Amino acid sequence: MHLQSKTQLCAGPKAFRAPAPLIRPFRTARNMASAAAGGAAKPTVLVAEKLGGAGLEMLEKVANVDCAYSMTPEELYAKVAQSDALIVRSATKVTRQVFEAAKGRLKVVGRAGVGVDNVDLAAATEYGCLVVNAPTANTVAAAEHGIALLCTLSRNVSQADASMKAGKWERNKYVGVSLVDKTLAIMGFGKVGGEVARRARGLGMIVTAYDPYASEEKARAQGVRLVSFDEALQIGDFFSLHMPLTPGTKKMFNDAAFAKMKKGARIINVARGGVIDDDALARALDAGIVASAALDVFEEEPPAFEGHPLIGRPNVICTPHLGASTTEAQEGVSTEVAEAVIDALQGKLSSTAVNAPLVSAEVLRELAPYVALSEGLGKAAVTLVSDQGFSDISICYSSPRGDDLDTRLLRAMVIKGILEQITTSNVNLVNADLLAKNRGLRISEVTIRTDGSDVLSSLSVALGTGKAVFSAAVDKTGRIYVEGGVKNGTPYLTKVGGFDVELAMQGSVLLCRQRDQPGIVGNVGMALAKSNINISFMTVCRTSRNEEAIMAIGIDDEPTGQTLIDIKDVKGVVEVAVFKDY
Numbered sequence: 274m275h276l277q278s279k280t281q282l283c284a285g286p287k288a289f290r291a292p293a294p295l296i297r298p299f300r301t302a303r304n305m306a307s308a309a310a311g312g313a314a315k316p317t318v319l320v321a322e323k324l325g326g327a328g329l330e331m332l333e334k335v336a337n338v339d340c341a342y343s344m345t346p347e348e349l350y351a352k353v354a355q356s357d358a359l360i361v362r363s364a365t366k367v368t369r370q371v372f373e374a375a376k377g378r379l380k381v382v383g384r385a386g387v388g389v390d391n392v393d394l395a396a397a398t399e400y401g402c403l404v405v406n407a408p409t410a411n412t413v414a415a416a417e418h419g420i421a422l423l424c425t426l427s428r429n430v431s432q433a434d435a436s437m438k439a440g441k442w443e444r445n446k447y448v449g450v451s452l453v454d455k456t457l458a459i460m461g462f463g464k465v466g467g468e469v470a471r472r473a474r475g476l477g478m479i480v481t482a483y484d485p486y487a488s489e490e491k492a493r494a495q496g497v498r499l500v501s502f503d504e505a506l507q508i509g510d511f512f513s514l515h516m517p518l519t520p521g522t523k524k525m526f527n528d529a530a531f532a533k534m535k536k537g538a539r540i541i542n543v544a545r546g547g548v549i550d551d552d553a554l555a556r557a558l559d560a561g562i563v564a565s566a567a568l569d570v571f572e573e574e575p576p577a578f579e580g581h582p583l584i585g586r587p588n589v590i591c592t593p594h595l596g597a598s599t600t601e602a603q604e605g606v607s608t609e610v611a612e613a614v615i616d617a618l619q620g621k622l623s624s625t626a627v628n629a630p631l632v633s634a635e636v637l638r639e640l641a642p643y644v645a646l647s648e649g650l651g652k653a654a655v656t657l658v659s660d661q662g663f664s665d666i667s668i669c670y671s672s673p674r675g676d677d678l679d680t681r682l683l684r685a686m687v688i689k690g691i692l693e694q695i696t697t698s699n700v701n702l703v704n705a706d707l708l709a710k711n712r713g714l715r716i717s718e719v720t721i722r723t724d725g726s727d728v729l730s731s732l733s734v735a736l737g738t739g740k741a742v743f744s745a746a747v748d749k750t751g752r753i754y755v756e757g758g759v760k761n762g763t764p765y766l767t768k769v770g771g772f773d774v775e776l777a778m779q780g781s782v783l784l785c786r787q788r789d790q791p792g793i794v795g796n797v798g799m800a801l802a803k804s805n806i807n808i809s810f811m812t813v814c815r816t817s818r819n820e821e822a823i824m825a826i827g828i829d830d831e832p833t834g835q836t837l838i839d840i841k842d843v844k845g846v847v848e849v850a851v852f853k854d855y
C-alpha cells in the first residue's frame with residue numbers, strides 16, 4: 274500500500290494483503306498440502322535427537338525430514354543454515370551461535386519435551402525464531418519416575434539389587450523407612466508436581482508444596498498445603514523437586530537451604546540438575562542432614578563421572594535423565610511438538626509457543642478475524658506517516674469484554690503491521706514487541722467497554738506524529754488515526770482521521786480528499802476510466818455540506834503516475850492517496 278499526497282508523490286512501503294500469517298510461514302497451508310502431494314518444494318525439518326515415530330510421520334507428510342543425531346556444534350551450525358525448523362530434546366544446546374548460523378532461515382525450534390533451558394530464548398526472540406515445546410505429554414512419565422525414585426530411595430531398592438548381584442544377602446543393611454504419614458515437600462507445584470502430589474497422597478503421605486506462583490485453590494482441591502520455602506525445608510521428610518531451571522531457581526538448594534532441613538531428609542530431583550548445588554548436597558550428605566538422594570538430572574549431561582561429588586556414593590542413586598523416557602511419553606511429545614512445528618511453518622501461532630504471546634486455542638479461534646484487521650490497521654497507519662516519523666503508538670480496543678479482553682495477540686499484530694513497513698527485519702509475533710522497544714517506540718493500550726455481542730466492536734491505531742502524507746488522516750489531537758472493524762469476517766477500515774469511511778481491506782483503494790461540490794465524483798471516475806481502471810465500489814463521506822469530503826474508491830488496477838496527476842488536476846480535489854493491494 275502507498276499513499277500519494279496532492280503535492281508530493283510518496284513512494285510507499287511494499288504492498289500488504291490480509292489475512293496475514295501470524296508467523297512468517299515457509300508456505301501457505303495450501304502450498305504445504307500441494308508440497309505434500311509432490312508439487313512445490315517442502316520445508317526442511319532438522320531432527321537433532323531421537324523423536325517418536327508418530328511425530329516423524331506427521332512431519333514427513335509436509336516436510337523433508339533430516340534426522341541427524343549426536344552432531345557437533347559445528348555440524349549443527351552447518352545444518353541449521355539449510356533448515357526451516359529444528360527439533361531437539363534436552364541434549365542439544367540451541368545457543369545464540371545456532372541462530373546466527375541459521376542466517377534467518379530457521380523459523381521455529383521445537384522442543385520435544387517441556388524444559389527449554391537448553392534453548393537461548395533471548396537469542397531466538399531477537400532472531401524472530403519461534404520456540405515451541407511439548408508441555409504436557411511427558412508430565413505423567415516424569416511424575417511416575419519421581420514416585421519410582423521416592424519408593425526406591427525409601428527402601429534402598431537400587432543398593433539391595435546391586436548387593437544381590439554381587440552375591441550378597443544383606444537383609445539388615447537395607448532396612449528402609451516407610452512413606453505413610455511422612456511429609457513430602459513438593460518444590461514446584463506445576464504439572465509434574467501436581468501429579469506427584471496426587472500419587473503421594475495415595476501412598477498415605479502428608480503432602481505440602483512450595484511454589485510462589487501456585488494457586489491456593491488448586492492446592493486445596495488436591496489436599497495439598499502451600500507453605501513458604503523455609504517452612505517446607507523445616508518440615509519435609511522427603512523433597513521432590515519440580516521447578517524449572519531459571520536464574521531464580523539456580524542452585525536454590527545450597528548450603529543455606531540444607532542447613533534448614535530436618536536431619537535425615539531425603540531428596541529426589543527429576544527437575545533439573547542446576548537447581549541443586551552439588552557440592553553443598555555432598556556436604557549435607559556427609560553431615561547426615563540429607564540421608565539419601567535420588568537424581569535423574571545433572572547440571573552437565575552426561576556428567577563428568579570422574580570425581581563427581583555425588584555419583585558413586587552409596588546413599589545416592591542415579592538415573593540418566595529418564596523422567597520422560599517411556600514409550601508412551603515419547604510418542605506423545607513427538608506428536609505434540611510435530612503439530613506445533615507444522616503450525617509454525619504454516620504461519621499459525623502454536624498454543625505451545627514459549628517466546629510469543631501465549632494464546633489459548635479458544636482465544637485464538639475467537640480473535641482470528643481480528644488478527645488481519647490489527648495488522649492491516651498497523652500497516653495503514655504507518656503508511657500515512659510522513660518522513661518525520663513517529664514515536665508513540667496508541668491502540669484502543671472497543672469491546673463488550675472491557676478489560677477482560679485478551680489483547681496480546683492483537684497488540685502484537687498491530688506492531689507487526691507497523692514495523693514490517695519500516696524495517697528490513699523479519700518481524701513476527703515473536704519479536705514484534707522487542708523490535709518496537711529497540712526502536713524506542715512507546716506503546717499504549719486502552720480498552721473501552723462497549724455493548725454488543727462481537728468480541729471486538731472496533732479497533733483503532735493512532736500514531737503520535739506531527740505530519741501525515743495524507744493530512745485528512747490526522748485527527749483533532751494531531752495524531753494519525755485509523756479505525757476499523759470486522760463485518761462478515763472481512764476487515765474494514767471505518768475511519769481515517771476525522772472522516773468515516775467504509776472500506777473493505779482488500780484490493781487497491783484510492784482515497785481522495787475534496788471540497789464537497791457537484792461533479793467531482795464523476796470527474797474522478799472519468800480520470801480513472803481514461804486509464805481503463807475499473808471501479809469496484811465507492812463511498813463518500815463529508816464533514817458538512819459544501820465543506821470537506823473524503824471519497825474511497827475500490828479500483829481493480831493500480832493507477833499510473835499520469836492517472837494520479839489527472840485525478841489531482843480535477844477541480845476541488847485536495848489530496849489523493851492510494852492503498853495498493855490492500
Ligand SMILES: NC(=O)c1ccc[n+]([C@@H]2O[C@H](COP(=O)([O-])OP(=O)(O)OC[C@H]3O[C@@H](n4cnc5c(N)ncnc54)[C@H](O)[C@@H]3O)[C@@H](O)[C@H]2O)c1
Pocket residue numbers: 387388389408411412415460461462463464465466483484485486487515516517518521522543544545569570594595596597598
Ligand atoms: N526428568 C525429566 O525427564 C523431566 C520430565 C519432565 C519435566 N521435567 C522438568 O520438571 C520441571 C517441571 O516440569 P512441569 O512440566 O511440571 O513444569 P510446570 O511449568 O508445569 O511447573 C513448574 C512449576 O514450578 C514453579 N516455580 C517456578 N519458579 C519456582 C521457584 N522459584 N520455586 C518453586 N517453584 C517454582 C512454577 O510456578 C510452576 O508451577 C521442569 O524443570 C522440567 O524441565 C523433567
Ligand SMILES: O=C(O)[C@H](O)COP(=O)(O)O
Pocket residue numbers: 362363364385386387388389411594596597598
Ligand atoms: O524437560 C523435559 O521435558 C524433560 O527433562 C525431558 O527431557 P528429554 O526430552 O531430554 O528426555
